[in-house]
Amino acid sequence: MYRPSVMFGLVVLGAVSCVGGFEGGMGEGEGGAGGTGATGGSGGSGGQASPVECKGALDVGLTALPRLTPAEYNNTVQYLLKDTTLRPGDSFSGSASAVDGAAVSKNEVAQYVEAAERMAAKAVTNMAALLSCDTATVGEDECAKRFIDSFGRRAYRRALVDEQRNGLFNVYRVNKAAAGFAKGIETVVQAFLLSPEFIYRVEVGTPSGTANINRLDGYELATRLSYLLWATTPDDTLLSSAAMGKMDTVDGIRTEVRRMMGDTKTRRTITAFHDQWLLDDFSSLTKDTRVYATFTPALRQAMRDETVKFAENVVADGDGRLQTLFTAPYTMVNATMATFYGMPGITGTAFVKADVDPAQRAGLLTHPSLMSLYAKANMSSPIFRGKFVREGLLCQHIPEFGGEIKPPDPNPNLTTRQLFAEHTKNPSCAGCHTLMDPLGFGFENYDGIGRYRTTDNKKPVDANGEVTGTAAVDGKYVGAVELAKKLAASSEVHECVANQWFMYAFGRDITNKYDTCSREQVFGAFRSANQNIRELIAALTVSDAFRHKRLTLGGN
Amino acid sequence: MLRRDFLKGLGTAAGAMPLLAATSRKAEAGLYPKRLIFVFSGNGTIAERWAPTGTETDWTPGRILEPLLPHKSHVNVLDGIKNETSYHGPGDGHMKGIGCLLTGTELLAGTQFKCGGTNPCAGWGGGISLDEYLANTLSARGQLPTKFRTLNLGVGVGGATVWSRMSYAGADRPNTPITDPAVVFQTVFKDLTLSRTDLDRLRAQKKSVLDYVTGRIGSVQQRVGADDRLKLQAHLDGIRDIERQLATAQPSACTAPAVPTATTRSPFPEQLKAQTDLMVKALSCDLTRIVTLQWGQSVSGVRMTWIPGVDRGHHDYSHDGDTNADSIEKLTLINRWYTEQFAYLLEQLKLVREGDGTMLDNTVVVWGNELGRGNSHSRERIPFVMAGSAGGYFRTGRYLKYAKDPHQNLLVSLCHAMGVEDQAKFGNPAYCTGPLRGLR
Numbered sequence: 001m002y003r004p005s006v007m008f009g010l011v012v013l014g015a016v017s018c019v020g021g022f023e024g025g026m027g028e029g030e031g032g033a034g035g036t037g038a039t040g041g042s043g044g045s046g047g048q049a050s051p052v053e054c055k056g057a058l059d060v061g062l063t064a065l066p067r068l069t070p071a072e073y074n075n076t077v078q079y080l081l082k083d084t085t086l087r088p089g090d091s092f093s094g095s096a097s098a099v100d101g102a103a104v105s106k107n108e109v110a111q112y113v114e115a116a117e118r119m120a121a122k123a124v125t126n127m128a129a130l131l132s133c134d135t136a137t138v139g140e141d142e143c144a145k146r147f148i149d150s151f152g153r154r155a156y157r158r159a160l161v162d163e164q165r166n167g168l169f170n171v172y173r174v175n176k177a178a179a180g181f182a183k184g185i186e187t188v189v190q191a192f193l194l195s196p197e198f199i200y201r202v203e204v205g206t207p208s209g210t211a212n213i214n215r216l217d218g219y220e221l222a223t224r225l226s227y228l229l230w231a232t233t234p235d236d237t238l239l240s241s242a243a244m245g246k247m248d249t250v251d252g253i254r255t256e257v258r259r260m261m262g263d264t265k266t267r268r269t270i271t272a273f274h275d276q277w278l279l280d281d282f283s284s285l286t287k288d289t290r291v292y293a294t295f296t297p298a299l300r301q302a303m304r305d306e307t308v309k310f311a312e313n314v315v316a317d318g319d320g321r322l323q324t325l326f327t328a329p330y331t332m333v334n335a336t337m338a339t340f341y342g343m344p345g346i347t348g349t350a351f352v353k354a355d356v357d358p359a360q361r362a363g364l365l366t367h368p369s370l371m372s373l374y375a376k377a378n379m380s381s382p383i384f385r386g387k388f389v390r391e392g393l394l395c396q397h398i399p400e401f402g403g404e405i406k407p408p409d410p411n412p413n414l415t416t417r418q419l420f421a422e423h424t425k426n427p428s429c430a431g432c433h434t435l436m437d438p439l440g441f442g443f444e445n446y447d448g449i450g451r452y453r454t455t456d457n458k459k460p461v462d463a464n465g466e467v468t469g470t471a472a473v474d475g476k477y478v479g480a481v482e483l484a485k486k487l488a489a490s491s492e493v494h495e496c497v498a499n500q501w502f503m504y505a506f507g508r509d510i511t512n513k514y515d516t517c518s519r520e521q522v523f524g525a526f527r528s529a530n531q532n533i534r535e536l537i538a539a540l541t542v543s544d545a546f547r548h549k550r551l552t553l554g555g556n
Numbered sequence: 557m558l559r560r561d562f563l564k565g566l567g568t569a570a571g572a573m574p575l576l577a578a579t580s581r582k583a584e585a586g587l588y589p590k591r592l593i594f595v596f597s598g599n600g601t602i603a604e605r606w607a608p609t610g611t612e613t614d615w616t617p618g619r620i621l622e623p624l625l626p627h628k629s630h631v632n633v634l635d636g637i638k639n640e641t642s643y644h645g646p647g648d649g650h651m652k653g654i655g656c657l658l659t660g661t662e663l664l665a666g667t668q669f670k671c672g673g674t675n676p677c678a679g680w681g682g683g684i685s686l687d688e689y690l691a692n693t694l695s696a697r698g699q700l701p702t703k704f705r706t707l708n709l710g711v712g713v714g715g716a717t718v719w720s721r722m723s724y725a726g727a728d729r730p731n732t733p734i735t736d737p738a739v740v741f742q743t744v745f746k747d748l749t750l751s752r753t754d755l756d757r758l759r760a761q762k763k764s765v766l767d768y769v770t771g772r773i774g775s776v777q778q779r780v781g782a783d784d785r786l787k788l789q790a791h792l793d794g795i796r797d798i799e800r801q802l803a804t805a806q807p808s809a810c811t812a813p814a815v816p817t818a819t820t821r822s823p824f825p826e827q828l829k830a831q832t833d834l835m836v837k838a839l840s841c842d843l844t845r846i847v848t849l850q851w852g853q854s855v856s857g858v859r860m861t862w863i864p865g866v867d868r869g870h871h872d873y874s875h876d877g878d879t880n881a882d883s884i885e886k887l888t889l890i891n892r893w894y895t896e897q898f899a900y901l902l903e904q905l906k907l908v909r910e911g912d913g914t915m916l917d918n919t920v921v922v923w924g925n926e927l928g929r930g931n932s933h934s935r936e937r938i939p940f941v942m943a944g945s946a947g948g949y950f951r952t953g954r955y956l957k958y959a960k961d962p963h964q965n966l967l968v969s970l971c972h973a974m975g976v977e978d979q980a981k982f983g984n985p986a987y988c989t990g991p992l993r994g995l996r
Contacts, residue, residue: 064783091736091820102680102716103787105725105732107708109794110743113762163775167768174764178757187765194769196776196788204779212781284714284857286869377872409877509667551781 054517054544058210061514062550063507066201067104068227071272075232077193080154081123081130088115116193124186131185140181144172148188155192157226157234158219159243168192201227203549212551218242220549225256225541228505230265231272250542257538267312269537273504274311277392279304279369288378291410292449294340295372302336303369303450309351310364315533322497322531326365326488327481329358340368340451360445360452362484368450375448379410380456382420383433386440393487395496396469398435415456417444438466442483494531498523501533505540514553518545588910589702590947591845591919592974593835594658594687595901596722597894598650598856599874600927601939605888607635608955615955620891623899627943629953630902630916632995634940636958637966640987642926642935647678649933650854651718653926658685658722658848660964660983669718681724683983686967687846688725693976702844703804705797708733709740709835710850711828712858720853729790733850737816737830744838748812759802766802770795810841824858828897836904840915846974851894854926863889874930887930891939898923902943920946920973922966936960942995946973949996956994964988969995 068076070089077086092111123130132150133143148168152160160168171191176184192198201223205214216224219234222242226234234242238256246252260266275282282304287295309332314325331337333354338346343354364370374384390396408419423433442465447453454461463479473486487493499510502519510519525539526532540546601620608615617624617633624631642652645662655663659681666679684692687706694700706723710733714720721730734740747755773792777785818830828851838844852858857869866873866886873890876883901921908915921943928937940963945952950973964983969991971979981988 062783065780065787067787091739102730103728103790104794105730105790106794106797107732107734109791110734110798111732111739113798114739114742164772167771171764171768175761178760183761187761190765191768194765195772196769196791197772199791200787202776202780202784284869286857286859286872288872289867377868409880511667549781552783554782 054521056517058208058213058544058548059514059516060213060518060545060548060550061506061508061512062553065203066227066507067199068201069231071268072227072231075230075268076198077119079232079235080151081119081189083119083122086119086122088119112194112199116190119193120186120189123189124182127182127185130189135181140176140184141173144176144181144184144188145169147185148172151189151192153239154233154236156195156197157223157239164197205549208548212554214549214551216547216549218245218247221247221253221547222256224546225253225260228541229257229260229269229537230263231268232265253542253547254538257541261534261537267316270312270315271308273501274308275304276504277500278364279307279373282369282373285373286377287372287449291378292447295449299336299340299449300372302334302340303367303372305334305351306332306337307364307367307369310367313353320532320534322494322533323488324363325533326363326484326493328363329361330355331361331367337368359481362481363488365484365487366443366446366450366480368446371443371446371450372448375450378448379419380416380444380446380448382417382440382444383423383436384440385443386436386438389439389483389487390435390469392500393496394470394490394492395499396435396492398432412457415444415459415461417441417456417462418459435469438468439483441465442477443480445479491527494526495523497531497533498526498536501536501540502545506545514550515545518543588915588918588947589842589845590949590974591839591915592687592690592847592946592970593839593901593919593921594722594848595851595898595921595923596654596657596849596853596925597851597891597923598654598854598926599870599887600925600930600934601891602884602887603929603937603939605884606891606939608633610955612954612956620888621895621941623892623895624902624941627899627902627906630943630945632942632950632952633955634942634958634966634992635937635956636960637938637940637963637992638960639926639935639938640960640962641964641984644984644987645678645682647718649935650926651678653933653935654720654722654854655681655718656983657924657926657963658687658967659683659724660967660988661727662984663718664728666718678718680718680728680730681721682727683724684726685722685724685731685848686970686982687723687848688731689982690846690971690974690976693971694974699975700845701804702842703801703806704744704838704844705800706846706848707740707744707835707838707844708848708850709831710735710853711831712824712852712856713850714853719855720850722850723848725790725793731848733848735827735831736820737818737827737834740831740834741813741816744834744843745812747806748810748841755806762802763799766795766799807841807843810843813837823862824860825862825897829900832897832901832904836901836908836915839905839919840908851897860890860893863893866890871930874927876931878931898941898943905944916944918947919944920950920970922970924963938963940966949973951996954994958992958994961992962987962989965990965992968992 070092073089073092074087077088078084092108131143131147133146135143148165149160152164152168156164168188168191172184172188175187196202203216203220205216205220208215219239219242222234222238226232226238241247241256247256285300311325313332314320314328318324330353332351333341333343333346334349334351335347338354346352346354374388375381387398390398411419420437423429423437442463444456444461444463445452445454464476465483466476467474467483467486470490470492473490477483477486499519502510502522521543522536522539526536529535606618606620608617608621610616621633639653639656641656641660641662645652646665647655647663652663661681661683664679664682665677667677669678691700691705695705708723708731713733713735716730716732723731725731734743750758770792773788777788813834816830816834818826820827831849835847835849839847855871857871859869860866866889870890873883873886902916905916905919906914910918923941925939928934928939942950964981964987967982968979968988971982972991980990
């Protein structure tokens with residue numbers, strides 16, 4: 001049901017009090033503070049800005065020993081073993097993101113062992129594909145040695161050291177003696193797949209000159225790049241670049257990033273990010289079928305795909321701008337979604353670009369996926385939608401109501417908006433609900449599965465809303481299309497999106513003080529590039545946080 | 557239900573049960589080990605349809621518990637137990653309800669989970685859970701000779717979140733339940749299908765690989781920071797667990813069950829039955845004595861469409877108001893269905909003969925929930941049901957009323973029943989007053 005929502009509601013910008021509105025609480029966030037966030041050396045729209053220079057001592061946050069996520073694990077073993085049918089990670093109960101930080105449990109270790117044994121047994125059934133040498137020519141032991149070196153460089157994402165090489169050859173030797181050459185190779189593959197250097201992203205680095213912070217070496221950076229941009233292990237080109245010292249400079253990193261972002265594997269990252277940021281838990285969403293009979297698993301899947309395909313279209317294929325993501329007068333549809341929207345002439349399962357009525361829809365925010373997720377099972381929910389905007393798009397914080405909530409059931413004589421009018425009448429509700437409801441009322445043109453509507457329970461929809469608590473876009477608005485435009489122009493939203501990417505990239509929440517400068521580096525670059533998300537992603541990779549590893553929080 | 561159809565397969569375990577040395581307890585349990593099974597289902601119940609009527613010894617179960625009637629003399633219904641810990645520390649009601657259930661310890665603060673604005677937000681559980689604690693303690697005393705110190709099983713349990721984890725190896729160390737019946741088979745029973753020679757060869761092979769892996773963990777640990785080292789230590793613990801299993805003798809008189817046909821994509825009831833059957837088999841073979849079994853998780857969204865009229869997710873229903881008669885009825889049916897599964901489990905335990913009695917007599921089964929009621933998230937009346945006497949330790953057949961006694965007291969009593977008799981409190985001592993009254 002719930003998965004960790006790394007992207008949502010974690011960010012506290014100032015202390016928002018439920019009582020008496022939010023004056024005094026807002027505006028204290030880092031975005032408005034300036035700090036060291038000057039965009040020095042910015043090249044403007046070219047996106048070749050040097051990282052913002054941080055004043056003061058080097059500082060970065062801590063993410064302890066990231067473990068491959070199930071998706072990363074799948075991608076990695078498919079590449080290593082040249083077998084795209086391998087998906088053992090699907091049955092792992094690990095987190096979709098490395099952010100949870102939980103240590104591995106004994107059953108997960110057992111799962112790794114089981115998966116490694118199964119994959120290794122399968123791999124040696126096609127020895128020719130696995131080995132790069134011919135045992136008849138070079139001899140079994142020599143071939144095993146070469147295999148250990150070549151497979152090992154990919155599996156460990158760097159050249160092996162003797163300790164590893166000798167240990168692995170010993171595994172081979174012992175098992176070959178007991179059960180033959182193939183078993184020797186099979187157990188070596190198991191040993192690789194069970195090594196900490198494979199399951200985790202081991203980062204050691206070299207002293208940076210600042211206590212407790214090491215500078216990553218080229219291989220470690222290559223690994224970070226590859227898992228961030230491609231959700232898989234570095235390819236040989238990237239490893240070679242690391243070996244040649246090309247990752248040691250910002251320019252070298254940029255060159256690799258440019259190459260990598262031209263690869264379709266980057267779409268994995270765009271998809272995974274938007275899934276986690278916007279559609280947490282969407283795959284288990286159910287509706288009251290008496291009210292929303294059309295909300296089938298197939299429609300749900302199509303809605304989710306629409307959103308990630310749209311994000312891919314904007315970020316990978318389009319102009320990359322956040323404003324486009326929020327306000328585009330088009331979306332991506334297949335036959336299922338075309339039917340949903342009432343668009344004629346679109347057939348098949350492939351998603352194609354299609355214009356929407358710009359008076360009714362704008363970018364991501366009015367997507368049926370989001371409108372369904374942030375709704376109740378049997379009606380829309382201005383509260384969930386307002387909360388989503390406040391927390392997910394503005395990165396502000398809404399305190400939890402400590403009492404017992406008894407939500408109203410639908411009333412055939414009232415619109416949804418009327419049903420929730422109590423919130424603003426009752427002062428004990430209003431404190432918090434003024435943070436949510438006025439932001440959410442503008443979405444009332446979309447029912448609980450995102451269908452556009454002008455009436456609700458036979459009464460006209462009132463989509464008047466109000467933005468509050470922002471620096472520059474406060475004010476009344478009508479409908480989600482106008483709201484989307486307001487939000488797209490908000491520097492708080494820009495910073496929030498930058499921070500969401502930051503959390504995605506580093507697997508840690510952004511309220512920690514250690515990452516302040518790195519976040520400013522990333523946000524500064526995003527701002528200089530006119531909110532181009534491709535440049536935002538590139539900026540992540542040259543930030544201090546990306547190029548360094550904090551060893552411990554102790555001593556700070 | 558077609559329950560009777562699959563009784564046959566399990567009966568074999570009874571005759572095959574080896575006589576075991578009384579290693580775990582010198583007491584009257586005698587030749588048979590004591591076992592603990594902790595079962596979880598989520599989203600609370602409808603107390604007025606759950607609670608029995610009548611007196612302690614002369615009672616009639618509510619509609620939800622009616623399927624327990626055939627087992628009434630083996631059952632205790634505990635009404636009025638409060639999960640006091642879950643009213644402290646960070647986290648929402650579901651998180652704390654499941655995360656404190658077996659730990660009796662507040663959740664840690666953390667940032668990794670959506671927390672609805674509670675401040676601070678919750679991280680993982682804050683302490684060791686009962687199952688792990690008993691395994692550690694009994695192992696240290698040389699009283700847990702089983703191949704698997706514990707088994708953590710689940711059905712329809714979601715990804716790694718504080719909402720979905722009940723068992724903890726320690727603070728910040730959630731245990732992942734095995735949800736795939738095929739993996740349970742592979743892990744627990746596969747060795748039983750091999751010849752002695754093949755098994756020895758396989759063990760030597762595994763050992764050679766794991767020796768290398770433990771060497772690598774040690775080597776990496778020397779080069780990384782303290783936080784990384786801790787995570788590697790957890791990994792090493794998992795490897796050591798497997799090594800210990802490799803070194804433990806197989807129960808010679810036990811045969812592997814059939815390979816389960818259910819997968820994680822099978823209908824929920826099929827998965828649940830498969831996991832239950834495998835669990836009972838593992839216990840009857842004395843491959844383990846301590847088990848947690850999660851039917852779903854907190855906030856379980858399972859759509860139990862096999863129940864007539866049920867079409868929404870369990871959690872959706874659980875949030876409807878008290879005046880919504882339809883939802884109250886659906887929740888009654890949902891919870892009654894879980895009771896049927898609990899009754900099925902008891903039946904299976906009863907089918908394994910142990911001396912003059914059955915395995916149920918030497919077992920204590922506890923069924924808990926993260927909430928008392930779904931729509932209010934109240935945790936003041938957790939619907940605990942116990943079955944089996946743990947070798948005569950508990951007096952059963954009773955309806956016991958409590959006045960918000962802390963659930964940690966029950967955890968203390970379970971320690972005592974399992975042979976850790978010197979346990980004064982469990983979890984945070986601030987919310988525990990000693991063993992739960994009235995159970996003996």
